[in-house]
Amino acid sequence: MFVIHGGCASLNSCSSAGSGGEEVELGGELRRGQWTVDEDLLLMNYISVHGEGKWNSLASRAGLMRTGKSCRLRWLNYLRPDVRRGNITPEEQLLILDLHSRWGNRWSKIAKHLPGRTDNEIKNYWRTRVQKNAKQLNCDVNSLRFKEVIKNIWMPRLVDKIRANSVNTPPVKDYSAVVNGNDNHSCSPCEGSTDVPMDAVWDELLMDVTGIDQQREYSPIGSELWSAPPPISDLTTVWYDGALDSSINENPVAGGGEGVIDDVSFGEWDGIDDIWALLD
DNA sequence: AATCCGCGCAACCGCATCCAG
């Protein structure tokens, strides 16, 4: 019925809860900490029959010594059949960076545009990868300076990477197919992910990053008009020419309220290639 | 081989919001 992906390899490896203050008591008390395979099966089987929702009563009816919140989290972040696991693709990275620049730490909102990805996963990605990068550059992750790095260095490189990949493979017309891999997860409605058409998101995103009107001409994704990409030098010219003029203060959420744009000088980023290498 | 250390990620917590009674 269900396939358990990832997670604990055995009951033994998970049934003890480590020493981190987790109390796993079997005498009728609530369990905390790592979920066991048995618990996963109980939860999945119950939901397959009765559906999700009413998490508190679901927990007890399913015979789980867990809180409703814990069951909901486990289901949404791990057990749901359409949850996508594994490396965040360049396309997804680009989307995350762009959407975060617009909305800030609205992980759930961002996740709705990445089918199969959970807010938790995106949040973790941001904290581990993006914040690490900010740290390497000695700047605050919310600083305008770092946002300029994202916009003018990181995102263009991601676009390069996506386009480079697309040279070897036919243009992808359906982004959801990209992010879902080739598996046949229907990724059904993807819970709200359709409130903004993915093509529109990508058109806007690439417009933001490249500043080129005819982005549809070379958009690696979501475009039927896609053709051979322009030389990278052309794109970088456009990116870097426009970079310092553009204000990224359009977004009150992500702006962090600094209000003053840092003096961004890319001459200072001598080690940027090294840092970039860490992100690959 | 043993130990240390940093990273990734699953899970928890507290607060906010929604909604039915």
Next chain:
DNA sequence: ACTGGATGCGGTTGCGCGGAT
């Protein structure tokens, strides 16, 4: 309008693994 339970969300914690020493 009020209240309490259910749900959603963002921040934080800590375990386990793998690489470095």
